[in-house]
Amino acid sequence: MKKDHILYIAAAAxxxxxxxxxxxxxTNSLPNNLNNGILFLVGGIAQVFWVIPMIRRWGTIWYSIGIGGTAVFIALWVITRIPDNPITGRGGPVSQNAIIVETAQIAFLAIVIAILACEKRKKL
Structure with a gap:
């Protein structure tokens, strides 16, 4: 296995x-808060789908879209933790699940940025 394959597999993971x-x-949010439940479900499906472009190396456009979507998810989480925020009006708690999700998403961003840098260097 080539060394650069590891980056793509790590991003997919x-x-x-x-x-x-x-x-x-x-599944926890849908019964109580339909909007959050739909956001988590649709976003989660999109993130699981994004394994395919990473493993199959679909290219920089796909990687950039993945960065953008993940950055939006992270921004929404950060904003909704701020007291008196414009989305919920109150700061939300930081759960263990949220820490896992945000860590994975930040790792994805960092790895894909590294992939983009490596691909740019190969073209030079």
Missing amino acids: ATAIGGIMHIIMS
């Missing part, structure tokens, strides 16, 4: 972890 956790969290 990170987004899969975040996606699976979001799907699990959606």
Whole structure:
């Protein structure tokens, strides 16, 4: 296995972890908060899907879209933790599941940025 394959597999694993956790969290949210449940379910499915572009190396456009979507998810989480935020009006708690999800998502961002840097260097 080539060394650069490890980055793609690590990115796929990170987004899969975040996606699976979001799907699990959606099952807890759907009965109580439909909007959160749908957000977690749709976002989780998208993150699990994103394993395919990473493993199959679909290219920089796909990687960039993955970075953008993940960055939006992270931003939503950060904003909703701030007291008196514009989305929920109150700061939410930081759960163990949230820490796992955010760690996986930040790892995905870092790994994909490294992949993009490596691909750019190869083209030079």
